[in-house]
Amino acid sequence: xxxxxxxxxxxxxxxxxxxxxxxxxxxxxxxxxxxxxxxxxxxxxxxxxxxxxxxxxxxxxxxxxxxxxxxxxxxxxxxxxxxxxxxxxxxxxxxxxxxxxxxxxxxxxxxxxxxxxxxxxxxxxxxxxxxxxxxxxxxx
Amino acid sequence: xxxxxxxxxxxxxxxxxxxxxxxxxxxxxxxxxxxxxxxxxxxxxxxxxxxxxxxxxxxxxxxxxxxxxxxxxxxxxxxxxxxxxxxxxxxxxxxxxxxxxxxxxxxxxxxxxxxxxxxxxxxxxxxxxxxxxxxxxxxx
DNA sequence: TCTTAAATTAGAATCGTTCTTATTTAGGAT
DNA sequence: ATCCTAAATAAGAACGATTCTAATTTAAGA
Numbered sequence: 001x002x003x004x005x006x007x008x009x010x011x012x013x014x015x016x017x018x019x020x021x022x023x024x025x026x027x028x029x030x031x032x033x034x035x036x037x038x039x040x041x042x043x044x045x046x047x048x049x050x051x052x053x054x055x056x057x058x059x060x061x062x063x064x065x066x067x068x069x070x071x072x073x074x075x076x077x078x079x080x081x082x083x084x085x086x087x088x089x090x091x092x093x094x095x096x097x098x099x100x101x102x103x104x105x106x107x108x109x110x111x112x113x114x115x116x117x118x119x120x121x122x123x124x125x126x127x128x129x130x131x132x133x134x135x136x137x138x139x140x
Numbered sequence: 141x142x143x144x145x146x147x148x149x150x151x152x153x154x155x156x157x158x159x160x161x162x163x164x165x166x167x168x169x170x171x172x173x174x175x176x177x178x179x180x181x182x183x184x185x186x187x188x189x190x191x192x193x194x195x196x197x198x199x200x201x202x203x204x205x206x207x208x209x210x211x212x213x214x215x216x217x218x219x220x221x222x223x224x225x226x227x228x229x230x231x232x233x234x235x236x237x238x239x240x241x242x243x244x245x246x247x248x249x250x251x252x253x254x255x256x257x258x259x260x261x262x263x264x265x266x267x268x269x270x271x272x273x274x275x276x277x278x279x280x
Numbered sequence: 281t282c283t284t285a286a287a288t289t290a291g292a293a294t295c296g297t298t299c300t301t302a303t304t305t306a307g308g309a310t
Numbered sequence: 311a312t313c314c315t316a317a318a319t320a321a322g323a324a325c326g327a328t329t330c331t332a333a334t335t336t337a338a339g340a
Contacts (some may be wrong), residue, residue: 291331
């Protein structure tokens with residue numbers, strides 16, 4: 001992705017632009033397959049071997065905290081990261097994840113929830129996770 | 141809970157009944173607050189100090205594999221266990237979890253999904269997670 | 281009661297993640 | 311352009327929840 005665009009994403013989250021953050025967000029945007037922290041570390045370090053592991057964890061946390069990226073958990077508790085936060089859902093089969101776009105379902109649930117009052121709770125977001133089996137070979 | 145009932149639950153999952161499994165499932169059914177593995181270990185070991193930590197992890201895995209118990213992940217990747225698998229949803233605020241019962245939403249989504257075909261995917265189950273903030277003091 | 285696969289024990293080992301301290305740096309101020 | 315300072319990063323040690331290993335015990339069917 002265009003470096004300028006990535007810079008802007010980071011800036012508009014109110015964060016300093018550093019080469020490390022650029023590298024991480026770039027890698028995350030390049031790979032649409034919900035990489036784990038480990039996978040990201042490998043990808044990032046291929047281009048920038050000097051970037052420290054701890055830094056990448058730090059950056060991921062920062063991105064999550066500032067809403068640039070979201071965490072997805074698989075059924076075996078593996079953390080995967082997702083830089084595309086556009087009202088899609090996740091399909092899980094063990095540790096495999098795929099995206100599932102269904103605007104109709106999204107709007108339906110959103111509308112329903114907007115009319116529901118949950119005592120002592122301020123709803124901010126919701127997530128739908130579909131569990132099952134991928135028929136074809138595993139997708140990574 | 142009645143020991144006989146717990147025994148039957150374990151038996152009907154096709155598992156051998158052992159004192160350790162009874163203790164774990166009992167503890168899980170006693171505490172409706174989605175304990176973590178650590179919390180469960182403390183609870184179980186209070187009554188049965190001789191039960192090994194590894195055994196409890198084993199038992200929890202076995203229960204999950206046999207559908208007696210389900211894992212819930214909090215936003216910080218803490219695993220919590222839930223022995224009540226009755227079409228309820230989870231409300232998350234950081235590492236806190238509460239149940240949320242809404243039959244109408246459950247049926248609505250279920251019905252919708254039954255009419256949706258996802259390529260290469262065999263749907264088995266779904267989950268809805270609501271994220272936000274608890275207004276009152278944290279609940280554990 | 282016997283038999284055997286399955287379950288449990290105890291604690292060592294693992295390894296993804298966090299922490300610590302020193303160093304460097306981004307970006308606003310001068 | 312240079313300076314300043316809080317924030318970010320480096321390096322690797324430390325941590326700790328979970329898994330693993332090998333020996334021992336046990337549930338439950340024969």
